[in-house]
Amino acid sequence: MTDVRADDAPKGQANQGLSDAQLVRRVLGGETNAFTVLVDRHAPACLRLATRMLQNRHDAEDVTQQTLLRAYRALARYDEREQFRAWLFAILLNRCRTAAQLRARRLQLVTPGLDDVPEVAVAPSVAGAELRDDIAKALGAIDEPLREAFLLKHVEQLSYEEMSTATGVGVSALKMRVKRACERLQVLLGGVNDDRS
Amino acid sequence: MTDPDIQKAVPSTDRVSLQHESLQRDSLGDASLERAVSLLRTDVPVRDAWRNALLREISESPPPELRVPSNFLPDVPGRMPVLLRAFSVQPIAAIAACVLAMVVGGVGTLAVMRRSVPVTPTTAVAAAQVPLVTAANVNSGVGTRQVIRFALVAPGAAHVSVVGDFNNWDPNATPLKTARDGSTWLIDMPLSAGRHVYAFVVDGDIVADPSAPRVVDHDFGVQNSVILVGSL
Numbered sequence: 001m002t003d004v005r006a007d008d009a010p011k012g013q014a015n016q017g018l019s020d021a022q023l024v025r026r027v028l029g030g031e032t033n034a035f036t037v038l039v040d041r042h043a044p045a046c047l048r049l050a051t052r053m054l055q056n057r058h059d060a061e062d063v064t065q066q067t068l069l070r071a072y073r074a075l076a077r078y079d080e081r082e083q084f085r086a087w088l089f090a091i092l093l094n095r096c097r098t099a100a101q102l103r104a105r106r107l108q109l110v111t112p113g114l115d116d117v118p119e120v121a122v123a124p125s126v127a128g129a130e131l132r133d134d135i136a137k138a139l140g141a142i143d144e145p146l147r148e149a150f151l152l153k154h155v156e157q158l159s160y161e162e163m164s165t166a167t168g169v170g171v172s173a174l175k176m177r178v179k180r181a182c183e184r185l186q187v188l189l190g191g192v193n194d195d196r197s
Numbered sequence: 198m199t200d201p202d203i204q205k206a207v208p209s210t211d212r213v214s215l216q217h218e219s220l221q222r223d224s225l226g227d228a229s230l231e232r233a234v235s236l237l238r239t240d241v242p243v244r245d246a247w248r249n250a251l252l253r254e255i256s257e258s259p260p261p262e263l264r265v266p267s268n269f270l271p272d273v274p275g276r277m278p279v280l281l282r283a284f285s286v287q288p289i290a291a292i293a294a295c296v297l298a299m300v301v302g303g304v305g306t307l308a309v310m311r312r313s314v315p316v317t318p319t320t321a322v323a324a325a326q327v328p329l330v331t332a333a334n335v336n337s338g339v340g341t342r343q344v345i346r347f348a349l350v351a352p353g354a355a356h357v358s359v360v361g362d363f364n365n366w367d368p369n370a371t372p373l374k375t376a377r378d379g380s381t382w383l384i385d386m387p388l389s390a391g392r393h394v395y396a397f398v399v400d401g402d403i404v405a406d407p408s409a410p411r412v413v414d415h416d417f418g419v420q421n422s423v424i425l426v427g428s429l
Contacts, residue, residue, distance in 0.1 A: 032260055036252060043248065048241045060241070062369070065251050066401045069355065075261040095401045102398075105366040135233045155237045182230065189229035 020084035027075055035072055042085060043068065045156060046092050052151050053096045053144075055136055059103065063095035070095075082165050086158065089166035093148060100144070138188035142181055145169075149177035150185065258355065341390040343426050347397075349373065352380035354399050361395030361421075363388055368398045390427030396420075 015023060015037045026034035046067055050060035070091055071078075078087055139147055152163045153174075160171045167174065347359045357373040363386075364370040373382035394412060397404045405411050406422035 028261060030260075032256075035255060039248070039251065039255075043251070044240055044243055047243060048238075051241045052237055057241070061244075061247050063401070065247070065254070066356075068251060069254060069258060070400060072255050073258060073261055073355065098398070098401050098403055099368075101403065102360060102366045102368055105360075131232065132236065135236060138233070151237070154234050182227075185233065186227045186230050189233055190227065 021080045024075055024078055024080070024084065027072075035075075038084070039068055042088055045085065046088060049089065049151060049156055050092060050096055052139065052155060053093075053147065054099055054103070055140060056103075059099050063092065063099050066095050067092040083162050086162040086165035089152070089156070089158070089162075090168070093166060097144070134189060138185050141188055142184045146177050146181035146184065149174050150181035153178045154182075341427060342387040343390070344385050345388050345424065345426060346383060346385045347373065347395075349382045349397050349399070349404075350380055351382055351397075351399050351404075354382065356398075356400055357382040358398045359384065359386075359395055360398055360403075361393055363393055363395070368401075373397075388424075388426045391425070393424050393426060394421045395424065396422060 015026065015034050018026070018034075018037070020038065020041070023034045023038050027038075043064060046064045047060055050063045050067075051057055054060050054063065067088060071088055078084065142150075148167065149163065149169075152158045152166060153160075158166065160174055163169075163174050164171050169177075349357055351357055358368050359371050359373060360366045360368055371384060371386060373384045375381065376383050395406070397406065405420040409422040409424060411420045411422050
């Protein structure tokens with residue numbers, strides 16, 4: 001049994017200013033509560049990316065939880081030459097793919113042809129609700145690799161090198177995916193706006 | 198939102214248009230797309246209950262594998278750092294060691310050849326790493342349902358579940374429990390008669406049953422396994 005607690009206040013505060021690599025070293029050195037800082041630092045981005053990818057808050061929380069647990073257990077395999085965030089995202093994207101496959105099977109079994117509005121969890125204001133739904137539909141309409149590249153680049157703002165670490169795909173291919181995703185989304189979102197005007 | 202990687206790819210002859218394109222890229226070239234990105238960047242709130250549950254689960258997990266990398270120096274105040282020592286060997290000693298190794302290796306090889314024992318290649322894949330999965334009928338149930346035992350040897354796994362058409366492919370619906378050996382995961386569950394497609398989910402990865410007939414799911418490109426329950 002290790003000791004990773006949210007309210008280990010003094011040590012937790014002392015760890016706040018450390019880099020990801022320093023925190024990893026501390027965890028591996030036995031100070032397992034240092035992982036709490038990594039959780040608090042990266043869980044929001046993981047949760048956001050998973051929510052955008054899966055368009056479902058519950059699934060996103062599940063895969064983020066799996067990701068952070070797996071990262072904790074496999075922390076010794078983290079290579080400091082990589083950005084910790086990119087390493088985490090690599091795990092997260094794999095979990096997202098698995099979750100999407102399982103969910104697709106469920107939908108196929110239960111409600112074939114289901115066309116409900118996905119939950120993209122952005123700015124939950126009434127005024128933005130329609131736009132939110134449009135964005136969710138547009139994101140859902142593009143291929144998963146394009147969606148992944150677009151979100152990593154323009155939403156999570158990773159460099160192409162970090163994206164390559166996270167996806168295992170070459171930089172040139174990623175640039176092409178981002179470009180195609182933007183073009184496709186422009187058409188989809190522009191089409192929605194044109195229809196309304 | 199600058200993109201230096203893309204800018205580098207633009208030929209220098211296009212410098213005049215570069216600035217214009219760069220500005221367009223900053224704004225994604227499309228107002229609706231710009232708005233979408235802005236909304237997509239808003240944080241998804243981290244629920245306290247979720248965070249606390251996650252930290253609790255981590256605290257109940259075994260500590261990280263302590264496979265220490267070669268350049269690892271613990272960064273913990275008050276602890277002695279690992280000292281990395283450099284060895285130096287005299288050239289004559291190194292040559293002597295090489296000669297000794299060659300002699301020992303040669304004698305050993307001759308000894309093995311003389312015995313004429315056929316060498317059976319052994320697989321490098323440890324049984325512990327190969328999921329030995331069994332969906333076995335443990336007893337007959339009443340009517341058209343039978344209790345089926347799903348078993349998976351997955352040492353080191355933190356969470357194993359079975360998913361299939363019988364539980365709506367829900368990875369949280371049917372978790373397996375570890376047996377006494379600590380590496381075999383088991384569950385007995387009643388299934389209706391007929392053909393069932395299933396797979397295991399090991400720490401989030403879908404794993405087909407290597408001991409059962411597999412089917413390729415053409416919709417999703419992942420192999421699943423098939424079990425026939427009862428008489429058809």
